Amino acid sequence: MTAEWVEELGAERASLGRASTAGRVADVLRAHVTQGRLLPGTRLSEEEIGAALGVSRNTLREAFRLLTHERLLTHEFNRGVFVRRLDSDDVRDLYAFRRILECGAIRRGATLGRLTGEPLDDVRRAVETGERAAAAGDWNEVGTANMEFHQALGALADSQRVDEAMSHVLAELRLVFHAMAAPEAFHQPYLEDNRRIFEFVAAGSHEEAVAALLAYFDAAEAQLAAAI
Amino acid sequence: MTAEWVEELGAERASLGRASTAGRVADVLRAHVTQGRLLPGTRLSEEEIGAALGVSRNTLREAFRLLTHERLLTHEFNRGVFVRRLDSDDVRDLYAFRRILECGAIRRGATLGRLTGEPLDDVRRAVETGERAAAAGDWNEVGTANMEFHQALGALADSQRVDEAMSHVLAELRLVFHAMAAPEAFHQPYLEDNRRIFEFVAAGSHEEAVAALLAYFDAAEAQLAAAI
DNA sequence: ATTGACGGATTGTTGAACAATCCCTCATTC
DNA sequence: GAATGAGGGATTGTTCAACAATCCGTCAAT
Incomplete structure (x- = not known):
């Protein structure tokens, strides 16, 4: 002691x-x-x-x-x-990288038996924070919670290098949003996605979670590309 | 023009x-x-x-x-x-990260229809270089070709950030090998693995390629951990 | 409208200086 | 012999000043 x-x-x-x-x-x-x-x-x-x-x-x-x-x-x-000012190529590449990082983290988390306990609680907390913030009309906080959600997904892998890469990716994404006229509109549509992804993860259905996450990435990337 | x-x-x-x-x-x-x-x-x-x-x-x-x-x-x-001197935690984390990066890159490559043409040729070339070098007893070159093989797997994703992350991972691995007494013994056993992985990729069987790659990671990580 | 010259602002780099810190050595004490 | 403390040298971290090179804006000439 x-x-x-x-x-x-x-x-x-x-x-x-x-x-x-x-x-x-x-x-x-x-x-x-x-x-x-x-x-x-x-x-x-x-x-x-x-x-x-x-x-x-x-x-x-x-x-x-x-x-x-x-x-x-x-x-x-x-x-x-x-x-840094990010362009559409950056966005495309960021999403490619996110697909690999976040989907891989869920799979890795499943392999390690980590879709439970504290790692899972972090994911849940971020979802709940986002829902609460949306109910209060605080879109800034919705955006922050959304980022926390994705950082928590990455953390399922229990890897310092993944955590760090996720942190950098999300910081870059912030730059994208800061350059946007109305970034708030970007986060709200995905609250239900986050809840669904979380529930798949919590149920241990990692392949479903991955599929839902990929669908989210497709939609989010398209929306973002249209907004740049 | x-x-x-x-x-x-x-x-x-x-x-x-x-x-x-x-x-x-x-x-x-x-x-x-x-x-x-x-x-x-x-x-x-x-x-x-x-x-x-x-x-x-x-x-x-x-x-x-x-x-x-x-x-x-x-x-x-x-x-x-x-x-930098890497320890066993570093090795563990590096392999966790590699699993996510390289397996994700193969999957992404499949989604993008890139397990063909030039990206595939780069993978094949690295395998052949390794086999040639092994036949000539040039273990240094075997090691280099092995790293090129993995960089080429990462490149299937067509992502600058993945390429960069792979480049850093492989540079860190070099540090691990430089600190080892006899790093040559590390690369040769995996030539057949590389060939098998390549053939799965070339056949478009990306899930088989991923499974073979994961098996390789398990073995390589265990061998490396035992050597540190 | 285009080109060239000029000048000011700024960057990139160097070197000197100094305070703070670290680490090694040695002496002292137990 | 082991532990502790002091001292000193080497080095790091930072600041400052200086200067060359570069960039960019402005103005004049074509």
Whole structure:
């Protein structure tokens, strides 16, 4: 017991004060991008951002490098750094990738016997959050819950790399929505889909869940492509 | 025709002189890491590497940031940058991710009608290269061909993000092999598996291909786990 | 309308400097 | 011998200043 407690303390300490300034700046910028405060296409001036955040240009450049690999920023040689703007090819590719990740995660979850317990509860919670938010007319929250739903589907695979890939995919999708005129209309139609997919998963019918998810992807991708 | 020629010239020019020094340094380091000249656990001193490559520490730090997200390097705050050393959890997670990526890519390829033509030829070519290399006793080349085989399986999905994820996964696997005493023994047993998987894919029997691939993953993961 | 020149703003990189941190060595204590 | 603490050197993380190169907008000339 003592050894476990000391380990926890060690892990706590590891997460405090171990972040570099570059890492922290990247966190701040990431939040601004994913929350739509920095819109796709926006140019991030080293001078301005550096002054605003009180860090040197070199440190900021390190932070930029951290974020370009997350595909949130795009680095154009000699022209600067921009919040990424996704085009229809990006959307197509994102959905191809999602099909592989999320369907594979459900299958993997079934193989590992994880379509139950806490992983399943996370999926359920996201569905319920979305339904509640829709009933309250909070479309922003519906969108957030929808993303949580998909992140939870990915988490059925119990894989750090899948979780991370899902996180990046969903961050990119946020960029797509931020560039849209009326993104709210995008999420509501799929609440019933989410509920159905969840129920298949909960019933252990993973192949049905996969089929329902694929149908959702087809519809969502088509709707998104039409909106860009 | 003229417009096409001008476009090609434009693309050529875009690939010349558009790389930053940080990007180039990252390329050099990436090659050293993936080719085993910098072994897992090796510490990369800013002073030494900067002097050797003739770049400033700031530029080198940018390059390091580029490579940490590719999971080739690991950045330890206040301690420096190291070539990543993978542990058994990493291997487990890599194989989980591969199952999802590669099996999903075969399925996606089938849906898109791509288990034919050039994508299939790339798979066949990698199998043949491996068999030729094994006949010549060139185990290094067998290993390389094996990686090409799996990259080609991923490419069946026709997705840039899948290709990229596969590329990263295979780079990480190289790190695992570089840390092994006798990695050659790892690739040869699977030549027949590769041939069988290829033949299922070529016959359009994607579910059989997936089953054979999963069996391969189970065996390869077990062998690798035992070797770490 | 097109082209070329110019200038200002910005990026990319370098190098120096300094504070903070880490790690190794050595001395001291039990 | 093992554990602890101090000291010092090496290195990292960051800042700053400087400069060359590049880009882009503006203006003048054709």
